Amino acid sequence: MKSHLWTGLKLTFIMVAVTMVAYPLFIRAVAALAVPGHGNGQEVWKDGRLVGFRQVGQSFTWDRYFTGRPSAVNYNAAGSGASNLGPLNPDLLRAVLQRADTLMAHNPGLPLSGIPADLLTASGSGLDPDISPQAALVQVPRIARVRNLPPSVLAGLVNRCTTPPLAGCLGPATVNVLELNLMLDRMK
Amino acid sequence: MNTEMIGIMVIVGLTFAMALPLGKYIAKVYLGQPTFLDFLSPIENCFYKICGIHPNREMDWKSQLRAFLGLNLIWFLLGMGVLMLQGSLFLNPDHNPSMSPDLAFNTAVSFISNTNLQHYSGESGASYLSQLVLVFFQFVSAACGIAACVLVFQAMTTRVAGKLGNFYRYFMLTITRILLPLSIVLALILSFRGVPMTFRGKQTLITLQGDTTRVSRGPAAAMIAIQQLGTNGGGFYGANAAHPLENPDYLTNALECISILLIPVALIFALGFFPDAKGLSRMIFFVMLAGFLILAVPAIYFELHGNPALTHSGISPGQGNMEGKEVRFGAGASALWGVMTTVTSNGSVNSMHDSFMPLSGMTEMMGMMVNCFFGGVGVGFLNFYIYMIIAVFISGLMVGRTPELVGKKIEAREMKIASIIALLHPFLILCAAALAVHADLSRHITGWLTNPGYHGFSEMLYEYSSASANNGSEFGGINANTPFWNISDGMVMIFSRYLPIIGPVAIAGLLAGKKRVPESAGTLRTDSGTFGLMVLAVIVIIAALSFFPALSLGPVAEHFTLYR
Numbered sequence: 123m124k125s126h127l128w129t130g131l132k133l134t135f136i137m138v139a140v141t142m143v144a145y146p147l148f149i150r151a152v153a154a155l156a157v158p159g160h161g162n163g164q165e166v167w168k169d170g171r172l173v174g175f176r177q178v179g180q181s182f183t184w185d186r187y188f189t190g191r192p193s194a195v196n197y198n199a200a201g202s203g204a205s206n207l208g209p210l211n212p213d214l215l216r217a218v219l220q221r222a223d224t225l226m227a228h229n230p231g232l233p234l235s236g237i238p239a240d241l242l243t244a245s246g247s248g249l250d251p252d253i254s255p256q257a258a259l260v261q262v263p264r265i266a267r268v269r270n271l272p273p274s275v276l277a278g279l280v281n282r283c284t285t286p287p288l289a290g291c292l293g294p295a296t297v298n299v300l301e302l303n304l305m306l307d308r309m310k
Numbered sequence: 311m312n313t314e315m316i317g318i319m320v321i322v323g324l325t326f327a328m329a330l331p332l333g334k335y336i337a338k339v340y341l342g343q344p345t346f347l348d349f350l351s352p353i354e355n356c357f358y359k360i361c362g363i364h365p366n367r368e369m370d371w372k373s374q375l376r377a378f379l380g381l382n383l384i385w386f387l388l389g390m391g392v393l394m395l396q397g398s399l400f401l402n403p404d405h406n407p408s409m410s411p412d413l414a415f416n417t418a419v420s421f422i423s424n425t426n427l428q429h430y431s432g433e434s435g436a437s438y439l440s441q442l443v444l445v446f447f448q449f450v451s452a453a454c455g456i457a458a459c460v461l462v463f464q465a466m467t468t469r470v471a472g473k474l475g476n477f478y479r480y481f482m483l484t485i486t487r488i489l490l491p492l493s494i495v496l497a498l499i500l501s502f503r504g505v506p507m508t509f510r511g512k513q514t515l516i517t518l519q520g521d522t523t524r525v526s527r528g529p530a531a532a533m534i535a536i537q538q539l540g541t542n543g544g545g546f547y548g549a550n551a552a553h554p555l556e557n558p559d560y561l562t563n564a565l566e567c568i569s570i571l572l573i574p575v576a577l578i579f580a581l582g583f584f585p586d587a588k589g590l591s592r593m594i595f596f597v598m599l600a601g602f603l604i605l606a607v608p609a610i611y612f613e614l615h616g617n618p619a620l621t622h623s624g625i626s627p628g629q630g631n632m633e634g635k636e637v638r639f640g641a642g643a644s645a646l647w648g649v650m651t652t653v654t655s656n657g658s659v660n661s662m663h664d665s666f667m668p669l670s671g672m673t674e675m676m677g678m679m680v681n682c683f684f685g686g687v688g689v690g691f692l693n694f695y696i697y698m699i700i701a702v703f704i705s706g707l708m709v710g711r712t713p714e715l716v717g718k719k720i721e722a723r724e725m726k727i728a729s730i731i732a733l734l735h736p737f738l739i740l741c742a743a744a745l746a747v748h749a750d751l752s753r754h755i756t757g758w759l760t761n762p763g764y765h766g767f768s769e770m771l772y773e774y775s776s777a778s779a780n781n782g783s784e785f786g787g788i789n790a791n792t793p794f795w796n797i798s799d800g801m802v803m804i805f806s807r808y809l810p811i812i813g814p815v816a817i818a819g820l821l822a823g824k825k826r827v828p829e830s831a832g833t834l835r836t837d838s839g840t841f842g843l844m845v846l847a848v849i850v851i852i853a854a855l856s857f858f859p860a861l862s863l864g865p866v867a868e869h870f871t872l873y874r
Contacts, residue, residue: 132360157501247549293317300518
């Protein structure tokens with residue numbers, strides 16, 4: 123056993139050098155040299171100011187912006203998390219109906235059955251950057267009213283901001299909320 | 311057919327399509343045949359020399375196990391040390407605090423045992439140094455499992471009695487020839503798709519709407535690659551692969567999902583390239599595939615059909631059950647991941663299992679309770695091997711023949727070991743869960759569970775299933791960072807990691823020492839479909855008999871309340 127421990131100690135030392143030092147440093151080096159954004163995340167700038175990361179969702183509560191997914195951690199990007207409410211938990215139903223009420227109050231004319239589920243349920247990470255195209259389209263009348271823009275133009279904008287399924291046929295279509303709202307700001 | 315379903319099928323199809331050539335390559339690596347990575351052998355030889363390892367020296371099974379346990383003891387001490395001191399060590403730009411002893415114990419055990427149950431949140435609970443130590447554990451724990459598995463392959467297929475090979479050689483080759491090259495490829499693809507790989511700390515910024523927020527980054531890409539490939543599952547961020555920086559789009563999701571199942575499947579294919587094991591490999595593959603599909607199909611069905619409790623209130627079920635899920639994956643691919651990560655002992659999640667429909671949560675628990683429908687890298691096969699021995703024994707008794715497995719007689723000693731190992735898993739899960747329920751009810755320790763009623767019980771049952779299956783996923787609503795859970799989970803993980811490796815290696819070692827019985831008309835064929843069904847029946851009977859009562863108190867009761 124003693125000889126195994128001594129061998130093991132040396133082997134551990136080598137494996138630390140390979141997998142804990144060399145491997146991450148190699149990936150880091152390639153990321154720093156070749157990856158857009160240098161491995162620091164895809165930064166989004168507006169008027170010379172860092173306003174977010176493309177892939178990290180942020181909270182939009184103003185009527186003039188498209189709203190994203192509800193978040194159990196209030197879009198805390200330093201502490202991701204979900205509600206973890208079970209399907210039968212009364213708190214889940216309460217939270218969902220409350221969100222529906224808020225949405226219907228801000229979007230008059232939107233029926234309960236017309237609200238896509240992604241606007242009512244909290245995401246897995248609390249930082250979901252996307253909503254479904256449907257969820258963006260149901261908000262168009264509100265934005266049109268607040269911003270005084272024709273709905274057809276906004277619908278076109280949502281269309282342009284929609285990422286189609288991968289290779290046209292794999293997985294759902296998505297709309298990046300931060301990107302959409304940036305484009306929206308640029309329209310004026 | 312909608313794009314979600316096509317996506318799921320492409321992911322599953324690609325997994326098996328990629329596992330076949332990988333399996334062939336893996337077999338070549340261990341059988342010492344030439345491969346395109348042979349230019350690495352001078353480096354490996356240099357490592358062997360430094361460590362004093364003679365890679366071609368035969369080790370008996372006891373010596374192999376000593377090597378394995380010695381390494382794990384060293385890693386445990388290293389892990390405890392770093393995690394308890396991380397607050398005052400280097401590479402800690404966010405000034406995260408050191409772990410408490412019980413949390414460090416849980417985390418160290420969890421990572422050396424390939425479980426990766428995380429009672430901390432990566433953003434605030436681990437320094438970058440700790441994360442890198444955990445990356446090291448993710449490599450070596452996976453390599454230990456694969457090395458033990460290859461040992462058993464070797465023992466089963468060798469014609470020379472007692473020839474098992476060398477644990478250190480298997481371990482080294484697993485890292486240099488399999489895990490490291492695959493991880494480099496995957497980590498590079500991930501970082502090109504936007505997964506951070508940086509040593510900078512959190513970025514403070516003001517959002518478009520004017521809120522101040524801090525964004526965690528870190529050397530994530532390196533970890534995520536090995537986390538998926540080594541069936542580790544321990545993510546960089548608290549939300550694991552649901553976090554958009556850990557899994558930014560559908561492509562990364564597909565690749566990570568494939569990586570979860572890739573090596574476990576490839577190892578089964580690899581067995582087929584060992585001498586005379588083609589039929590055996592085929593039988594094992596189809597049994598595992600059947601088990602996987604039996605669990606995956608209902609989970610996908612229920613997640614795509616939404617939550618009836620919400621539908622009754624007038625909410626559209628169109629997108630499926632989206633609570634705890636991300637839009638870019640959709641409900642279907644999230645359910646597929648949920649099953650893939652639990653049938654293998656991976657445990658990374660791209661959606662929150664706590665919010666799954668009751669029966670999809672149950673299929674996930676069943677994946678962990680059976681723990682050999684592909685299973686963890688290496689150890690999945692070892693668990694299956696135990697079931698195979700039991701099946702051989704039972705069928706031998708049924709037809710009145712001496713039970714043999716690949717020409718070796720199964721006798722009382724092997725059967726005793728196999729029975730103990732097969733019963734250990736339900737014993738640990740059920741006893742620990744009973745203890746937790748007792749503690750919860752009698753001592754009124756509140757604040758453990760997020761959900762009331764049946765689902766609260768499921769949270770506790772899931773926690774120990776995950777610990778005992780060395781899985782690492784959780785019903786996240788459980789507040790498990792308490793001394794009770796840290797220590798009890800830690801103990802469960804230790805027993806359920808080491809005994810199910812020691813047992814099969816011991817059996818294989820004992821069998822390898824026996825004379826090969828020539829095949830005759832009286833031999834029970836272990837590569838036939840009939841025997842496959844027999845193994846499946848044994849698995850179902852053991853799992854169903856031991857776990858059905860507990861499952862009916864949790865997910866089954868919840869299902870009938872929900873779908874009343």
